[in-house]
Amino acid sequence: MRNDDFAKHALTASSWSRPGWLRQPVTLAAALCLLVACSGGVGSGDGDDGDGDGDGDGDTGNGGSSSGGRGGNGSPNLGGAPPPPPVSDECKDRAKRILEKDGVARLTAAQYRNTVRDLFAGHTVPQIDFPEERAVHGFLNNTKVQATAESLVEGYATASEKLAKVVADNLSDFAPCSGDEVACGKAFIAKFGAKAFRRPLADDVRTSFETFFTQMRTEHGYATAIRLVTEAFLNAPAFLYRLEPGSADESDPALAKLDDYEVASRLSYMLTDTMPDDELFSLAEEGKLGDRNALLAQADRLMTSDKGREAIARFHDQWLHTNAIDYVRRDSRIYPDWKLADNDAYKASYRKFIEHAFWEEGTVEALLTSKTTFADARLGAIQGVDVNGNDLQKVDLASKGDASSQRAGLLTQPAWLAFNAHDTIDAPVLRGLFIFERFLCFEPPAVPDEVPPLEFDAVNRKQTARMMLEEQHEQGSCKTCHKPFDTLGFAFGHYDAVGAWRTEDAGLPVNAKVELPALGDKSVEGALELASELAKSSEVRRCVATQWFRYGFGRTEQSSDSCIIEELDSGMSESGGDMRALVKTIVGSEAFRFRRTLQQ
Numbered sequence: 001m002r003n004d005d006f007a008k009h010a011l012t013a014s015s016w017s018r019p020g021w022l023r024q025p026v027t028l029a030a031a032l033c034l035l036v037a038c039s040g041g042v043g044s045g046d047g048d049d050g051d052g053d054g055d056g057d058g059d060t061g062n063g064g065s066s067s068g069g070r071g072g073n074g075s076p077n078l079g080g081a082p083p084p085p086p087v088s089d090e091c092k093d094r095a096k097r098i099l100e101k102d103g104v105a106r107l108t109a110a111q112y113r114n115t116v117r118d119l120f121a122g123h124t125v126p127q128i129d130f131p132e133e134r135a136v137h138g139f140l141n142n143t144k145v146q147a148t149a150e151s152l153v154e155g156y157a158t159a160s161e162k163l164a165k166v167v168a169d170n171l172s173d174f175a176p177c178s179g180d181e182v183a184c185g186k187a188f189i190a191k192f193g194a195k196a197f198r199r200p201l202a203d204d205v206r207t208s209f210e211t212f213f214t215q216m217r218t219e220h221g222y223a224t225a226i227r228l229v230t231e232a233f234l235n236a237p238a239f240l241y242r243l244e245p246g247s248a249d250e251s252d253p254a255l256a257k258l259d260d261y262e263v264a265s266r267l268s269y270m271l272t273d274t275m276p277d278d279e280l281f282s283l284a285e286e287g288k289l290g291d292r293n294a295l296l297a298q299a300d301r302l303m304t305s306d307k308g309r310e311a312i313a314r315f316h317d318q319w320l321h322t323n324a325i326d327y328v329r330r331d332s333r334i335y336p337d338w339k340l341a342d343n344d345a346y347k348a349s350y351r352k353f354i355e356h357a358f359w360e361e362g363t364v365e366a367l368l369t370s371k372t373t374f375a376d377a378r379l380g381a382i383q384g385v386d387v388n389g390n391d392l393q394k395v396d397l398a399s400k401g402d403a404s405s406q407r408a409g410l411l412t413q414p415a416w417l418a419f420n421a422h423d424t425i426d427a428p429v430l431r432g433l434f435i436f437e438r439f440l441c442f443e444p445p446a447v448p449d450e451v452p453p454l455e456f457d458a459v460n461r462k463q464t465a466r467m468m469l470e471e472q473h474e475q476g477s478c479k480t481c482h483k484p485f486d487t488l489g490f491a492f493g494h495y496d497a498v499g500a501w502r503t504e505d506a507g508l509p510v511n512a513k514v515e516l517p518a519l520g521d522k523s524v525e526g527a528l529e530l531a532s533e534l535a536k537s538s539e540v541r542r543c544v545a546t547q548w549f550r551y552g553f554g555r556t557e558q559s560s561d562s563c564i565i566e567e568l569d570s571g572m573s574e575s576g577g578d579m580r581a582l583v584k585t586i587v588g589s590e591a592f593r594f595r596r597t598l599q600q
Contacts, residue, residue: 085571085585091563095254097589099564100596102555103143105242107269109133110140110314112240114274114307116163119195123170126162130155137547138318138438141554160234168227181222185213188226196233198275199261199284209233242269246595255594260284263593267298270552271583272307273314292588299587303580309359316354319438319547320410322347324419331424333459335498342378346499349374349392350415356394357410363577364544365535368409368439369528371398382414382500383407406494406501409531411435414499421497424458426465426505429482432489439534440518441543445481461506466490487514491530541577542569548579552586564591 091097107115109130116125131151136142167174174192177184189209193201201209209229216225233239242265246256258266264284268276276284280298288294302308317323325347330338352374357367373383373395380387380395384403387393397403410416411431420430436442454472456463463471473482493512496502503510513525519537524530534540545568546557557565571585572578586592 084588085567085574087563087567087570091566093563094590095252095596096560096563097567098255098591098594098596099553099555100558100560102553103146105141105143105244105269105554106146106148107240107242108140108273111269111273112159114272116159116234118274118277120163120166123166123173125166128155128159128162130159135318136556137550138321139551139554140318141551142556143554144556156235156240160231163234164227164230167230168223171223171226175226177222181217182214185217185222185225185229186210189213189229192230193233195275197236197238198265198281242266244595248597249594254597256597257290257594260287260289263289263295266592267295267587268302270587271299271302271311272305273311274307290593295593296584296588299584303583309355312358313351313355315548315551316351316358319551320350320354320416321419321434321438322351322354322415325350325415328418328421329423330498331458334424335496338498345376345379345390345392346415346418349376349379350413352392353410353413358579362580364541364572364579365577366409367579368411368531368535368540370409371396371404371407373397373407373413379414382498384501402501405528408528409535411492411531411534412495412499412527417492417495417499418497424497425456425461426492426495426497428465428469428486428489428492430489431492432485432487435488435534436485436518438547439540439543441539441546442484442518444485464493464505464508464510466493466505466511467508484518487516488518488530490514491524492527494526538569538573541572544579545569545572545582548582548586552583553591564589567591 087097109128112130113125113128116128131149133140134145136145171177175184175188186206189206190201193206193209209232212232213225213229216228220228237243242262244258244262244266246258246262249255249257261284264276264280267289268274268280280289280302283289283294283298289298303312325343328343328346329340332338353370353372354367356372356374357363357370361367361370361372373379373385374392375383375385375387375395376390376392377387379392383395383397384406385395385397385400387395397407406412416434417426417431420434421427433444436444452472454468456468461468469482469486472478473486491512491514493505493510494501494503496505512527513523514530515521515523516530516533519533519539522533524533542565546565549557549561549565549568555561567589568582568585572582575581575585
């Protein structure tokens with residue numbers, strides 16, 4: 001069934017002749033049932049992925065590792081169209097580097113809002129609220145958990161009514177008419193429908209909308225008919241979902257090739273979180289997006305646009321947990337200088353560092369070891385550098401004495417240290433888990449049902465955080481589970497719960513020397529040595545590739561995805577760990593333009 005057929009079914013799934021019909025959830029639900037039948041599922045109702053743990057995260061694991069060089073300095077110039085990276089003999093089979101069919105991608109809340117902003121460009125759109133979204137590995141676009149609950153259907157209905165009113169109140173802009181209203185309605189349907197569905201309407205779908213418009217115009221008049229047609233478009237699966245049926249590939253019947261409009265939407269939503277712009281839509285119309293070089297040129301253009309930079313920032317927000325700083329609170333008995341207002345500066349500094357690491361230096365190595373930071377007077381004091389004023393300033397720590405030996409990269413940013421801490425004490429477990437999950441792509445074991453709290457006198461502690469945790473985790477099976485990530489966290493003993501450097505904890509010397517099971521039992525002392533080892537690690541490089549895979553394809557990696565991840569990892573190695581080149585490797589891969597068919 002073609003994409004636009006879903007719209008036809010959405011249009012005819014129930015009576016649309018009554019104002020307020022959209023308050024009947026059965027309308028969209030019926031259309032979504034058709035979508036499930038034709039496209040292999042929209043997402044399970046409870047988000048479970050069938051792996052037995054009920055967490056909806058599928059076959060995670062770290063996917064193994066591969067060797068390769070460490071990152072280089074990168075360049076702000078994204079370069080031309082690199083050739084596909086080399087892969088192992090096992091992965092030279094083309095089909096192995098193309099993904100199996102997964103769930104259907106629904107627009108995230110951010111994508112929906114951005115799309116209607118652009119669809120109604122030049123007009124103020126109303127505030128749109130949706131139920132809280134569920135994340136998998138931090139990402140909100142994982143198709144496995146994009147179930148369409150009744151509350152979300154209601155949210156779509158409410159949003160469509162508000163947005164359709166914008167059209168009705170501005171008919172001269174959206175559907176001007178001084179003569180034949182039927183002809184005007186048809187013109188609106190063709191133009192607005194192509195933008196909403198991100199492709200020209202098929203003849204039968206256009207006819208269905210025209211029939212509906214004619215009926216509504218007869219019963220309620222031109223303006224109401226346009227408003228109801230707008231609501232219909234905004235509730236159709238072809239608007240709410242990125243439907244990618246593709247067509248059989250002539251060279252391999254086991255593969256389906258996405259058409260140019262499907263590729264345009266996939267590219268645009270990955271790199272700008274919104275619908276294709278006019279240039280991309282024109283290229284799709286001309287059939288030019290099947291060319292890899294043309295596609296990579298568009299990736300360059302979109303990625304470096306304002307919308308692209310915002311979308312890349314949202315990826316980093318989700319991967320690197322930027323918004324966690326919003327929930328930081330500190331006990332004034334322990335940290336009397338801490339203020340809630342500090343969180344904004346912490347967050348802005350963290351974001352600016354990540355932006356710098358990605359766009360200016362460009363590599364995984366820079367993300368983990370860069371000597372650049374951004375600080376105002378308060379954050380400067382925390383990091384041991386003199387900064388005047390309340391505005392964030394770029395600081396080169398390499399020339400700042402003690403700060404140079406105490407700070408490097410993301411993992412010594414005050415925000416990261418603060419949101420991976422508790423209100424009275426630093427949290428080695430949280431710090432280690434973050435690295436374990438976000439930079440090594442390991443899954444920690446499930447937390448036992450009953451874990452006794454760590455009890456201590458916050459004001460008069462007699463032990464360091466490390467000593468207390470080591471003592472607690474010696475009990476039962478705790479040590480076996482905790483050791484891989486606890487040891488990562490213990491390397492940060494020199495940083496307190498607001499991210500400041502210290503040499504003592506609870507009046508005792510800090511011990512930040514650790515052996516790392518997660519990195520081949522290497523021994524390091526302190527956060528900077530740990531960051532250096534992480535920056536050199538092929539496992540870390542592969543994990544970064546895996547995080548972009550998860551985000552770029554909206555899925556959790558399965559064992560059958562190992563070859564595409566190898567391709568991405570190989571591209572990272574070839575580019576010296578360049579994260580921007582990694583994005584282009586995804587776009588340039590055949591997995592971006594093809595998928596395996598259900599019949600395979």
